[in-house]
Amino acid sequence: MIVFIKHELEMYKKLLRKENTNYYRKVKQIRWNLKQTVLSMTMSFLNLMNCEDVASALQNELIGIIQRPLKEAMKNKYHHVSEGIAKQGESTSLNKIYTDLYITEGGAGHVSKEHEVRRIEKNQMQQDLQIECRSMFELLPGQDRPIRTVLTQGVAGVGKSICVQKFILDWAEGEQHQYIQFIFPLPFRELNLKKGHYSLMDIISFFFPETKGLILTDQNKVMFIFDGLDECKLPLSFHKNESLKNVCEAAPLDVVLTNLIKGNLLPSALIWITTRPAAASMIPAECVDRVSEVRGFNDQQKEEYFRKKISDQDQANKIIDHIKETRSLHIMCHIPVFCWISATVLQNILEKTENKETPKTLTEMYTCFLIFQAIQGNKKYTGKKDLDTPWEEGAALALSELAFQQLEENNLIFYAEDLKSCGIDTSKISAYSGLCTQETVRFLGTVFSFVHLSIQEFLAALFAYICVQNEHRNVLEPQSTSQESKTTQLIDFLKTAVDKALESDHGHLDLFLRFLLGFSLESNEKLIRGLLTQTGSSSDCQKEIVEYIKLKFKENTSPERSINLFYCLNELNDDSLVKEIQSSMSSGRLSEMKLSPAQWSALVFVLLTSKEKLDVFDLKKFIRSEECLNRLLPVVKEAKSAL
Incomplete structure (x- = not known):
């Protein structure tokens, strides 16, 4: 410690002779380091001499010294936000545009086996206890158990990270949460590739150099925010990792994080974890005091x-x-x-x-x-305006191939080598403004992601459609040497896609299938004509795939998959089944009809997607039979009461 002080003093003397803004900043940093170091040394000495009152007073002084630059750094980082991906140099004040999102308490944190869009659909029919972002750790009426760990789930792009950003900004600006001494946001995408053994204090001081010299104890009120659990590549072996209780003891990062979340390290610390629903079960239920869900806009x-x-x-x-x-x-x-x-x-x-x-x-x-x-990119980077065909075939195909590859591997974030493997120059990624975004992080260099999962699914479907139309190649089937010469017709490919989507337990191909079928319409083919060297006989293909989808209702597919099939029919501009059921309902003939499997599915779809929320399910309005009750169970579950 003495050697460090002597080194800092020498640097201080040298820099005082310079007249430059950068040198002035360094002088301030060294003065701050010296003050912090001297305070830490004095506290250690006083603790040894059992002068706890004086040591406590100095500890408070040290906290104040660290808080000020830490809050300033947080304000600079979180004050502005870009919507989608902004033009260069363009951002908006978060406080100016922030609107409270619809957040509810509840949920078991289990693995979701449905596509995220379907989850959004179902959420809008449920009435749960609503909480505000700023009250995430506050007790609700009737609750008495302290809340230490909150798991907040929500589909991609629904606003989880914005909630976190607003919470931190309110703390940094002194508006809210001042009972918390320090907030440490540690996104999983930045933690993933940290190799070696580190103590908790090592990790904190690496991410937040302002905390140098601070040793946290259970007397400190701190919050750790782990954003993006679904991006975590660490094993998080809660039940296998050894116990760790010393914040200065080095261990693998996985061990440090699991012990912090379990409460072995800093039991009084608040823990906030955000995730997409599919990854929620990575955190054991016994480690979570509250599960909340961000549902986006009402x-x-x-x-x-x-x-x-x-x-x-x-x-x-x-x-x-x-x-x-x-x-x-x-x-x-x-x-x-x-x-x-x-x-x-x-x-x-x-x-x-x-x-x-x-x-x-x-x-x-x-x-x-x-x-x-594409048009905006052409105007900005090539100077071309109002092009009839704005596509650059190579660029669009490369980006859609990247989307397809990463969707197949269930990756939301990817790296420079992934772009290069698809022929994308990483230095020109800004040309894809609005579709793909990049972020420079401490450990990984630059990471990339699509603005939203649905954009990735759309581009993946575009790639698949271009391949089958231009090359008669089925990208959904592994290509072996014997299959390379095999050609696939559009209708056969679409049928394969329908079958694969129906086989999925958790519906990960649901939205991909909607887009894929949508491209087969002549009107949509015209929009992407610059990317297609040939087109199919879309009218015949459309009729055949509609009939194929209707046949699939006879196979007793799950309610989730059946509902997605109706959305697929919607993309194909076919609403015949829905209109048929709506006509029967409005005429009062429904209770007398014998329905086919497709008509039962249509009835469930109409009732679940109605603009009016179903308060009471009354069986006598339908067909009073055991089959009817079984078929309409998804509807019964969404009603507030059932007769």
Whole structure:
């Protein structure tokens, strides 16, 4: 310690002779280091001499010294936010645009076996106890057990990280949570590749150099935020790792984290973990005091978003009305990122012409968004404007191939070598503005991800469709030497995709399938004509795949997969089954009808996706039979009461 002080003093003397802003900053840093070091040494000496009162006073002084630069760093990092991916140098004040999200308490933290979009659909029909982001660790009425660890789940792009950012910013600005002395955000994507043995204090001082010299005890009120559990590559072996209780004892990172979460290290520390639902079970239930779920925007918040985003209120009202008319778009708008995509597309269309047809399906919306981003990229990087065909075939194919490869491996984040393997120059990634984003982190260098999982699924479907149309290649089947010469027709490929999606336990291909089928429509094929060397006979193909999907209802697929099949029919502009059931319901003939498997599925779909929430399920309105009750169980489960 004495050697360190002597070294710092020598540097201090040298720098005082210089007249430069950078030197001045270094002088300030050295003065701060010296003050902090002297305080730490004095505290250690006083503790040895049993002068605990004086040592405690100095500890408070040291906390104040560390807090100030730490909070300043947090304010600089979290004060601004970019929506989607901003233009260079463009960002918005978080406090200016932040709107409270719909967050509820509850859930077992189990593995979800359904696609995230379906989870959003179901969530909108449930009425659970609502909590606010700033109250995440506060007790609700009737609760008396202290809350140490909170697991917050939510689908990709729903606002989990924004909640975390707002919580930290409120603390750093002195607005909220001042009972907490230190907040340490440690995203899993930055922890993943940290190799070797480290103590908890080593990890903290590495990420937060302002804390140098601080030794945390259980007397300190601190919070650790682990954002993105679904991106964690560490084993997190809660039941196998050895016990660790000393914050200065080095151990593998996995051991340090599991002991911190379990409460062996710093039992009084608050722990906040965010994750997508599929990864929630990585944390044992006994280690979690509260499970909360971020559900994005409710209906009122959606409208509020569009009115804030779009200054022309007449235009905002037209967009809101259009979204309300289309159930699949309205559901997706519970995800804030999809609101941004919709606003981008619809505002651009309405500004150009009042009479232009606006997208009514997901495939149309995402294809228009991709075209918009391609045009913006051409204007910015090539100077070309108003191109009839804005595609650069190589670039679009490379990006969609990357999306497909990473979706197959269930990767949300990827690295420079992944881009290079698809022929993408990492130095030109900014040309994909609005689709793909990059972030420089301490351990990994630069990591990449798509703006939202649904964009990755859309581009993956685009790659698959281009391959089958241009090369007659089925990317869903492993390519062996004997199969390389085998050609696949579009209709056969689409049938294979339907079958594979239905085989999935957790629906990871549901949205991918919707997009894939959507591309087979002639109207959508025209939008991507610059990427296709040939097209199929789409009208015949459309009729055949619609009939194939209707046949699949006879196979007693799960309610989740059946509902997705109806959304697939919607992408194919076929609503015959739904209209048939709606007509029977409105005429009162439903209770007298003998329904086919497809009609039963249609009935479940209509009831579950109705704009009106079902308060009471009354069996006599349908067919009073055991089969009816079994078929409609998904509907019964969503009703508040059943007769």
